[in-house]
Amino acid sequence: MNSISRFFWFCSGTHLSTLEKHPTEHNKYLGIGATIFFTGLFAALSGGYAMYFVFKGGDFAWLFALFFGIIWGLAIFNMDRYIVSSINKNATTNKQIWQATPRILLAIMIGMVISRPLELKIFDKEIKERLNVSYLNGQRSKIDTLNKAFDKKYTIEINKLNEAKAERDSLSAAIKADRQKLNFEIFGNKTTETSGVMGYGAFAKRKEAELKQREQNLDTLTKDVRKMEAFVDGRKQFDGLMTEKLYTTKQLDSLSNIAGFADRNWALGQLSYNVDGTRDNNTAIAITFIGLLFIFFECLPVFVKLMSSRGPYDQAVENIEITQVHLSNKDREFEVEVADGIHETRVSTEIEKRKEQIRNRARKDLQSED
Template identity: 80%
Template sequence: GLKAQRDSLAAAIKSDRQKLNYEIFGNKTTETSGVMGYGPYAKRKEAELKQREQNLDTLTADVRQMEKFVDGRKQFDGLMTEKLYTSKQLDSLSNIAGFADRNWALGQLSFNADGSKDFNTAMAVTFIGLLFIFFECLPVFVKLMSARGSYDHAVENEEVVQKHLSDKDRDMEITVADQIQDTRVSIRSQQRLDDLRARE
């Protein structure tokens, strides 16, 4: 990007300035003549250096303009006023948020930032909800649509047996209760007769 070009150009200018100093002060390197003084080679180096510095100034201005545009866009989008949380803070907030908060947040997905209803998202949320309901009811639908099998027959037989046993238990309890009642009546009658005889 522009910042990388600016940094690269700044590094190149720094290197060229050092080479110019070497040329002026007579330090011989692979790229300098080693002749002390402000000669034609030094003048040419200085001209190149000035040209690069002008390019750097232009590039720096472009970078500043781009940064200003980005900052303006952030301000327009409201990013400057948004509170940004770290991952740890987000985890902490998600632990605090209860079912009502999460349900409210899901409900807000159907609305745009300006408060208008987002039809596409609302339809997607509705579709997903209906899909979950369908999956929940699917086993029941499959069972209702399938033919009776051996398991159904076995369950029905088990129910018949249980009903029959229950009826027999009822009959037995009734018979036992009747016999107990007869015995109690007989005993009570005998006690009354014994009491009457004792009084005579």
């Protein structure tokens, strides 16, 4: 338990040897350190999960995700530790708030960054469903665009084909109706267009000859339609229309499973809206509150440090800092005095040296005159 406490004290950025002397402060900084630690842990999970989708599909995706998750978690942990430890409890309330403001803004940004990948995991099922709808609509739109472009490119050929089909269908219907009339004539069924006399007479023979001629025309027309259809199908194959089909459920699931971070992030944003474009307030509120939860969790150590009263540990730290500043000033004075003394010694030594040089020069001049 003592080792765990010391670890969380370290996480809170305290001076361990000083904190150990003040038992009443132990729990406060234990809680702050634990919050900072778990924030870093969530950041590691969030960063690793996000990076997994960046390298997804590679052989070492999990290894890259693990490595980046650890680095990201340590970075956020170190930043949070600095943010909390840099708030000076010995300053006035206004100054503490002024110190904490940029740190709170930074904590909010960190909370937003941490929360997004975790939200992607929480709403994973809904995101996949929305991606499936998006991919299916995209494929349908692509096929429609290709069809429109093809129809515009081959307008003449398609119009001829449609006219030939209409003529074929009309001729086929007429032949069917005339065949029925011929049967009525042969079997003696009385209608407005038949004689009602049973037998294969001259009228029936003439009708059958006409039907055979029209059937030959129908066969020729059908062959022409098939040729035109073959040409149009060949053009569709060449332009890629035949290979473009709507995705199956299995294909959609496969696409959503390999979707990247950007696609999943877009889908998460779209969860706040229904497919028809209306706003889904329930999902939007859920996503918002999850994000706010992580933001609050990230800001919590700063708020705890601000709300906590000035304790004996803070007083002890201030005393240590005052002492260290005083010692630093004394060291500076010592160094200044030593430097001044050395300088004076160097100056006096140099003066004596130059005086001696002048005396020696004067002696030489006197000796030369003698």
